[in-house]
Amino acid sequence: MAKIRGSIVVDIERCKGCEICMVSCPTGTIKMSGQVNGKGYFYALPANPELCIGCANCAVVCPDGVITVYKTKI
Amino acid sequence: MTEVTGIKDYIKPENLVYSKTRLMTDNILHYCPGCGHSTAHRILAEIIDEEGLQQDAIGVSPVGCSVFLYNYLDIDWQEAAHGRAPALATAIKRLNPGKVVFTYQGDGDLAAIGTSETIHSCNRGENFLIIFINNGIYGMTGGQMAPTTIPGMKSSTSPYGRDTGQMGYPLKITDIVATLPGTYYVSRQSVHTALNVRRAKRALRKAVQYQSLNRGTCFVEIVSNCPAGWKMTPVEANRWMEENMLPYYPLGDLKVPSAETSVIPDNKE
Numbered sequence A: 001m002a003k004i005r006g007s008i009v010v011d012i013e014r015c016k017g018c019e020i021c022m023v024s025c026p027t028g029t030i031k032m033s034g035q036v037n038g039k040g041y042f043y044a045l046p047a048n049p050e051l052c053i054g055c056a057n058c059a060v061v062c063p064d065g066v067i068t069v070y071k072t073k074i
Numbered sequence B: 001m002t003e004v005t006g007i008k009d010y011i012k013p014e015n016l017v018y019s020k021t022r023l024m025t026d027n028i029l030h031y032c033p034g035c036g037h038s039t040a041h042r043i044l045a046e047i048i049d050e051e052g053l054q055q056d057a058i059g060v061s062p063v064g065c066s067v068f069l070y071n072y073l074d075i076d077w078q079e080a081a082h083g084r085a086p087a088l089a090t091a092i093k094r095l096n097p098g099k100v101v102f103t104y105q106g107d108g109d110l111a112a113i114g115t116s117e118t119i120h121s122c123n124r125g126e127n128f129l130i131i132f133i134n135n136g137i138y139g140m141t142g143g144q145m146a147p148t149t150i151p152g153m154k155s156s157t158s159p160y161g162r163d164t165g166q167m168g169y170p171l172k173i174t175d176i177v178a179t180l181p182g183t184y185y186v187s188r189q190s191v192h193t194a195l196n197v198r199r200a201k202r203a204l205r206k207a208v209q210y211q212s213l214n215r216g217t218c219f220v221e222i223v224s225n226c227p228a229g230w231k232m233t234p235v236e237a238n239r240w241m242e243e244n245m246l247p248y249y250p251l252g253d254l255k256v257p258s259a260e261t262s263v264i265p266d267n268k269e
Helices: A020-024 A057-061 B036-050 B065-071 B085-095 B107-113 B115-124 B173-178 B194-211 B234-248
Strands: A004-011 A030-036 A042-046 A067-073 B003-005 B016-018 B057-061 B076-079 B100-106 B129-134 B183-190 B217-223 B252-255
Touching (some): A020 A030, A020 A057, A020 B234, A057 A067, A057 B194, B036 B065, B036 B129, B036 B194, B057 B065, B065 B076, B065 B100, B085 B115, B100 B107, B100 B194, B107 B115, B107 B129, B115 B129, B115 B173, B115 B217, B129 B194, B173 B217, B173 B252, B183 B194, B194 B217, B217 B234
Parallel strands (some): B057 B076, B057 B100, B129 B217, B183 B217
Antiparallel strands (some): A004 A067, A004 B003, A067 B016
Protein backbone atom coordinates (compact mmCIF):
# COMPACT_ATOMS: atom_id res chain seq x y z
CA MET A 1 0.00 0.00 0.00
CA ALA A 2 1.30 3.36 -0.95
CA LYS A 3 2.15 5.63 1.91
CA ILE A 4 0.75 9.11 1.91
CA ARG A 5 3.17 11.78 2.92
CA GLY A 6 2.55 15.45 3.34
CA SER A 7 4.43 18.62 3.85
CA ILE A 8 3.41 22.04 5.10
CA VAL A 9 4.82 25.48 4.50
CA VAL A 10 4.19 28.09 7.18
CA ASP A 11 4.33 31.77 6.34
CA ILE A 12 5.92 32.68 9.66
CA GLU A 13 5.65 36.44 9.35
CA ARG A 14 1.84 36.21 9.14
CA CYS A 15 1.52 33.58 11.90
CA LYS A 16 0.04 34.91 15.16
CA GLY A 17 0.87 31.88 17.30
CA CYS A 18 -2.70 31.00 18.35
CA GLU A 19 -1.77 27.27 18.58
CA ILE A 20 -5.10 26.15 17.08
CA CYS A 21 -3.24 24.28 14.30
CA MET A 22 -1.12 22.48 16.90
CA VAL A 23 -4.14 21.05 18.75
CA SER A 24 -5.95 20.11 15.55
CA CYS A 25 -2.99 18.21 14.04
CA PRO A 26 -3.79 14.48 14.37
CA THR A 27 -0.15 13.34 14.18
CA GLY A 28 1.68 15.91 16.29
CA THR A 29 3.60 17.33 13.34
CA ILE A 30 3.23 20.97 14.33
CA LYS A 31 4.86 22.52 17.36
CA MET A 32 5.33 26.13 18.34
CA SER A 33 8.74 27.61 17.74
CA GLY A 34 10.87 28.82 20.63
CA GLN A 35 11.67 31.91 18.59
CA VAL A 36 9.44 34.83 17.75
CA ASN A 37 8.63 36.38 14.40
CA GLY A 38 8.73 40.04 13.48
CA LYS A 39 5.51 40.75 15.39
CA GLY A 40 6.68 39.00 18.55
CA TYR A 41 4.55 35.86 18.25
CA PHE A 42 5.85 32.32 18.77
CA TYR A 43 5.10 30.94 15.33
CA ALA A 44 4.03 27.43 14.31
CA LEU A 45 6.46 25.19 12.49
CA PRO A 46 6.54 21.55 11.38
CA ALA A 47 8.73 20.18 14.16
CA ASN A 48 8.24 16.55 13.07
CA PRO A 49 7.86 16.89 9.29
CA GLU A 50 8.18 13.14 8.66
CA LEU A 51 4.86 12.56 10.53
CA CYS A 52 2.81 14.83 8.26
CA ILE A 53 0.06 13.05 6.29
CA GLY A 54 -1.17 16.10 4.39
CA CYS A 55 -4.69 16.06 5.87
CA ALA A 56 -4.87 19.88 5.74
CA ASN A 57 -6.64 20.13 9.12
CA CYS A 58 -4.11 22.74 10.24
CA ALA A 59 -4.63 24.85 7.14
CA VAL A 60 -8.42 24.60 7.35
CA VAL A 61 -8.59 25.84 10.94
CA CYS A 62 -5.79 28.41 10.66
CA PRO A 63 -7.54 31.77 11.14
CA ASP A 64 -4.90 33.68 9.22
CA GLY A 65 -4.47 31.20 6.38
CA VAL A 66 -0.70 30.99 6.79
CA ILE A 67 -0.33 27.27 6.07
CA THR A 68 0.03 25.74 2.61
CA VAL A 69 -0.29 21.95 2.39
CA TYR A 70 1.23 19.53 -0.11
CA LYS A 71 0.46 15.83 -0.29
CA THR A 72 1.88 12.96 -2.33
CA LYS A 73 1.94 9.17 -2.51
CA ILE A 74 5.29 7.41 -2.26
CA MET B 1 8.85 36.97 3.48
CA THR B 2 10.47 34.20 5.51
CA GLU B 3 9.05 30.73 5.38
CA VAL B 4 9.73 27.52 7.26
CA THR B 5 9.39 24.40 5.19
CA GLY B 6 8.77 20.77 6.00
CA ILE B 7 10.18 18.05 3.77
CA LYS B 8 11.17 19.92 0.60
CA ASP B 9 10.85 16.98 -1.82
CA TYR B 10 7.05 17.01 -1.62
CA ILE B 11 6.67 20.72 -2.17
CA LYS B 12 5.69 20.81 -5.83
CA PRO B 13 2.75 22.55 -7.49
CA GLU B 14 1.16 19.23 -8.51
CA ASN B 15 1.07 18.08 -4.86
CA LEU B 16 -0.72 21.19 -3.60
CA VAL B 17 -3.85 20.36 -1.60
CA TYR B 18 -4.53 23.59 0.25
CA SER B 19 -3.39 27.17 0.02
CA LYS B 20 -4.88 30.53 0.89
CA THR B 21 -7.37 31.57 -1.75
CA ARG B 22 -6.36 34.31 -4.17
CA LEU B 23 -9.52 36.24 -3.28
CA MET B 24 -7.99 37.12 0.09
CA THR B 25 -5.75 40.15 -0.23
CA ASP B 26 -2.22 40.19 1.13
CA ASN B 27 -3.18 42.52 3.98
CA ILE B 28 -2.43 40.97 7.35
CA LEU B 29 -5.71 40.46 9.23
CA HIS B 30 -5.95 42.85 12.17
CA TYR B 31 -7.79 40.38 14.39
CA CYS B 32 -6.42 38.97 17.63
CA PRO B 33 -4.70 35.56 17.44
CA GLY B 34 -7.23 32.74 17.11
CA CYS B 35 -10.22 34.93 16.26
CA GLY B 36 -13.09 33.17 14.50
CA HIS B 37 -13.67 36.17 12.24
CA SER B 38 -10.52 35.35 10.28
CA THR B 39 -11.62 31.77 9.63
CA ALA B 40 -15.10 32.94 8.62
CA HIS B 41 -13.56 35.46 6.19
CA ARG B 42 -11.41 32.77 4.67
CA ILE B 43 -14.20 30.25 4.07
CA LEU B 44 -16.38 33.01 2.64
CA ALA B 45 -13.56 34.01 0.27
CA GLU B 46 -13.01 30.39 -0.75
CA ILE B 47 -16.70 29.91 -1.55
CA ILE B 48 -16.94 33.12 -3.60
CA ASP B 49 -13.79 32.12 -5.48
CA GLU B 50 -14.85 28.51 -6.09
CA GLU B 51 -18.35 29.51 -7.20
CA GLY B 52 -16.87 32.11 -9.57
CA LEU B 53 -18.80 34.99 -8.06
CA GLN B 54 -16.02 37.55 -7.72
CA GLN B 55 -17.62 39.83 -10.32
CA ASP B 56 -21.13 39.41 -8.97
CA ALA B 57 -20.73 39.46 -5.20
CA ILE B 58 -21.51 42.62 -3.26
CA GLY B 59 -20.88 42.55 0.48
CA VAL B 60 -22.06 44.90 3.18
CA SER B 61 -19.52 45.21 5.95
CA PRO B 62 -20.69 45.95 9.46
CA VAL B 63 -19.57 48.00 12.42
CA GLY B 64 -17.56 46.08 14.97
CA CYS B 65 -14.31 44.13 14.80
CA SER B 66 -15.01 43.13 11.20
CA VAL B 67 -15.46 46.72 10.01
CA PHE B 68 -12.31 46.43 7.88
CA LEU B 69 -13.60 43.35 6.08
CA TYR B 70 -13.47 45.30 2.82
CA ASN B 71 -9.67 45.34 3.11
CA TYR B 72 -9.42 41.57 3.03
CA LEU B 73 -11.77 40.25 0.36
CA ASP B 74 -11.22 41.39 -3.20
CA ILE B 75 -14.88 41.97 -4.15
CA ASP B 76 -17.24 44.96 -4.13
CA TRP B 77 -18.21 46.32 -0.73
CA GLN B 78 -20.44 48.82 0.94
CA GLU B 79 -20.06 49.99 4.50
CA ALA B 80 -23.28 50.32 6.49
CA ALA B 81 -24.09 52.29 9.61
CA HIS B 82 -24.21 50.30 12.81
CA GLY B 83 -26.91 47.64 12.52
CA ARG B 84 -28.27 48.95 9.22
CA ALA B 85 -26.57 46.45 6.93
CA PRO B 86 -29.83 44.58 6.08
CA ALA B 87 -31.47 47.88 5.09
CA LEU B 88 -28.56 48.73 2.80
CA ALA B 89 -28.45 45.20 1.41
CA THR B 90 -32.18 45.45 0.65
CA ALA B 91 -31.52 48.52 -1.48
CA ILE B 92 -28.53 46.93 -3.23
CA LYS B 93 -30.41 43.75 -4.03
CA ARG B 94 -33.54 45.54 -5.26
CA LEU B 95 -31.46 47.75 -7.56
CA ASN B 96 -29.20 44.89 -8.74
CA PRO B 97 -31.39 41.78 -8.72
CA GLY B 98 -28.78 39.67 -10.50
CA LYS B 99 -26.02 40.20 -7.96
CA VAL B 100 -25.14 38.02 -5.01
CA VAL B 101 -25.61 40.30 -2.00
CA PHE B 102 -24.62 39.40 1.52
CA THR B 103 -24.16 41.13 4.84
CA TYR B 104 -21.59 40.11 7.43
CA GLN B 105 -22.52 41.18 10.93
CA GLY B 106 -21.52 40.57 14.51
CA ASP B 107 -23.87 40.03 17.40
CA GLY B 108 -23.80 43.61 18.67
CA ASP B 109 -24.52 44.83 15.16
CA LEU B 110 -27.19 42.31 14.19
CA ALA B 111 -28.85 41.35 17.47
CA ALA B 112 -28.70 44.62 19.45
CA ILE B 113 -28.86 47.83 17.43
CA GLY B 114 -29.94 46.12 14.23
CA THR B 115 -32.63 43.78 15.58
CA SER B 116 -35.41 45.66 13.85
CA GLU B 117 -33.64 45.75 10.46
CA THR B 118 -32.73 42.08 10.72
CA ILE B 119 -36.17 40.83 11.69
CA HIS B 120 -38.04 43.01 9.22
CA SER B 121 -35.77 42.24 6.27
CA CYS B 122 -36.08 38.52 7.03
CA ASN B 123 -39.83 38.93 7.40
CA ARG B 124 -40.06 40.73 4.06
CA GLY B 125 -38.09 37.86 2.57
CA GLU B 126 -35.44 40.05 0.99
CA ASN B 127 -33.24 37.97 -1.30
CA PHE B 128 -29.86 38.31 0.32
CA LEU B 129 -27.65 36.33 2.65
CA ILE B 130 -26.97 37.36 6.24
CA ILE B 131 -23.83 35.98 7.85
CA PHE B 132 -24.05 36.42 11.61
CA ILE B 133 -20.96 35.99 13.79
CA ASN B 134 -22.03 35.29 17.36
CA ASN B 135 -19.35 35.44 20.02
CA GLY B 136 -21.57 36.52 22.89
CA ILE B 137 -19.72 39.75 23.57
CA TYR B 138 -18.96 43.20 22.21
CA GLY B 139 -15.39 42.37 21.25
CA MET B 140 -14.24 45.65 19.73
CA THR B 141 -15.37 48.04 22.45
CA GLY B 142 -13.86 46.12 25.36
CA GLY B 143 -15.88 42.99 26.01
CA GLN B 144 -19.20 44.40 27.22
CA MET B 145 -22.27 42.20 27.62
CA ALA B 146 -24.17 41.63 24.38
CA PRO B 147 -27.75 40.41 23.85
CA THR B 148 -26.30 37.01 23.03
CA THR B 149 -24.15 36.67 26.19
CA ILE B 150 -25.14 33.34 27.74
CA PRO B 151 -26.37 33.10 31.38
CA GLY B 152 -23.49 33.15 33.84
CA MET B 153 -20.97 34.35 31.26
CA LYS B 154 -18.57 37.00 32.51
CA SER B 155 -18.04 40.20 30.58
CA SER B 156 -16.74 43.62 31.51
CA THR B 157 -20.27 44.88 32.28
CA SER B 158 -21.36 41.64 33.97
CA PRO B 159 -18.22 40.81 36.00
CA TYR B 160 -20.01 38.24 38.19
CA GLY B 161 -21.62 36.54 35.23
CA ARG B 162 -24.87 37.38 33.44
CA ASP B 163 -27.66 37.32 36.02
CA THR B 164 -30.83 36.55 34.08
CA GLY B 165 -33.03 37.94 36.87
CA GLN B 166 -31.50 41.37 36.49
CA MET B 167 -30.14 41.42 32.94
CA GLY B 168 -32.66 39.27 31.10
CA TYR B 169 -32.12 36.32 28.84
CA PRO B 170 -29.96 35.86 25.75
CA LEU B 171 -31.58 36.54 22.42
CA LYS B 172 -31.58 33.51 20.12
CA ILE B 173 -32.17 35.60 17.03
CA THR B 174 -31.41 32.74 14.65
CA ASP B 175 -34.26 30.73 16.17
CA ILE B 176 -36.50 33.77 15.82
CA VAL B 177 -35.77 34.34 12.13
CA ALA B 178 -36.18 30.61 11.44
CA THR B 179 -39.84 30.93 12.42
CA LEU B 180 -40.45 33.73 9.90
CA PRO B 181 -41.97 32.70 6.57
CA GLY B 182 -39.64 35.02 4.64
CA THR B 183 -36.49 33.04 5.35
CA TYR B 184 -35.46 30.26 2.99
CA TYR B 185 -32.44 28.67 4.66
CA VAL B 186 -31.34 29.16 8.28
CA SER B 187 -28.34 27.40 9.76
CA ARG B 188 -26.05 27.66 12.77
CA GLN B 189 -22.42 26.58 12.48
CA SER B 190 -19.09 27.13 14.21
CA VAL B 191 -15.46 27.37 13.09
CA HIS B 192 -13.44 26.11 16.06
CA THR B 193 -12.28 22.72 14.73
CA ALA B 194 -11.38 21.46 11.26
CA LEU B 195 -14.59 19.39 11.14
CA ASN B 196 -16.75 22.37 12.06
CA VAL B 197 -14.97 24.62 9.56
CA ARG B 198 -15.71 22.11 6.80
CA ARG B 199 -19.36 21.86 7.89
CA ALA B 200 -19.65 25.64 8.10
CA LYS B 201 -18.19 25.96 4.63
CA ARG B 202 -20.70 23.47 3.28
CA ALA B 203 -23.59 25.34 4.90
CA LEU B 204 -22.32 28.70 3.67
CA ARG B 205 -21.92 27.35 0.15
CA LYS B 206 -25.51 26.10 0.21
CA ALA B 207 -26.63 29.49 1.47
CA VAL B 208 -24.79 31.29 -1.37
CA GLN B 209 -26.35 28.93 -3.92
CA TYR B 210 -29.83 29.28 -2.42
CA GLN B 211 -29.37 33.04 -2.37
CA SER B 212 -28.98 33.11 -6.13
CA LEU B 213 -32.41 31.42 -6.48
CA ASN B 214 -34.05 34.59 -5.02
CA ARG B 215 -36.57 32.73 -2.89
CA GLY B 216 -36.05 34.44 0.45
CA THR B 217 -33.49 35.44 3.01
CA CYS B 218 -30.70 33.01 3.83
CA PHE B 219 -29.28 33.31 7.32
CA VAL B 220 -26.12 31.60 8.57
CA GLU B 221 -25.02 32.07 12.16
CA ILE B 222 -21.43 31.21 12.99
CA VAL B 223 -20.83 30.70 16.71
CA SER B 224 -17.38 32.14 17.22
CA ASN B 225 -14.88 32.84 19.96
CA CYS B 226 -13.37 36.03 21.34
CA PRO B 227 -10.15 35.07 23.10
CA ALA B 228 -9.27 38.67 23.99
CA GLY B 229 -12.75 39.57 25.24
CA TRP B 230 -13.15 36.34 27.16
CA LYS B 231 -9.63 36.72 28.65
CA MET B 232 -8.49 33.25 27.55
CA THR B 233 -5.92 31.76 25.21
CA PRO B 234 -7.36 30.81 21.80
CA VAL B 235 -7.26 27.09 22.60
CA GLU B 236 -8.96 27.62 25.98
CA ALA B 237 -11.53 29.90 24.36
CA ASN B 238 -12.40 27.22 21.80
CA ARG B 239 -12.77 24.64 24.55
CA TRP B 240 -14.89 27.01 26.66
CA MET B 241 -17.07 27.73 23.65
CA GLU B 242 -17.59 24.03 22.98
CA GLU B 243 -18.50 23.32 26.61
CA ASN B 244 -20.66 26.36 27.34
CA MET B 245 -21.88 28.14 24.24
CA LEU B 246 -22.66 25.21 21.98
CA PRO B 247 -25.18 23.62 24.42
CA TYR B 248 -27.01 26.95 24.43
CA TYR B 249 -26.62 27.53 20.69
CA PRO B 250 -26.84 24.00 19.23
CA LEU B 251 -25.32 23.63 15.76
CA GLY B 252 -27.15 22.48 12.69
CA ASP B 253 -29.70 23.56 10.10
CA LEU B 254 -32.73 25.26 11.64
CA LYS B 255 -34.69 25.68 8.45
CA VAL B 256 -34.04 23.91 5.17
CA PRO B 257 -35.97 24.29 1.93
CA SER B 258 -38.38 21.49 1.21
CA ALA B 259 -37.29 18.92 -1.37
CA GLU B 260 -39.63 20.26 -4.08
CA THR B 261 -38.29 23.79 -3.98
CA SER B 262 -34.62 22.88 -3.60
CA VAL B 263 -32.67 22.34 -6.82
CA ILE B 264 -29.16 22.36 -5.38
CA PRO B 265 -27.47 18.95 -5.05
CA ASP B 266 -26.55 18.23 -1.46
CA ASN B 267 -23.29 16.36 -1.92
CA LYS B 268 -20.89 19.12 -2.97
CA GLU B 269 -18.25 19.90 -0.36
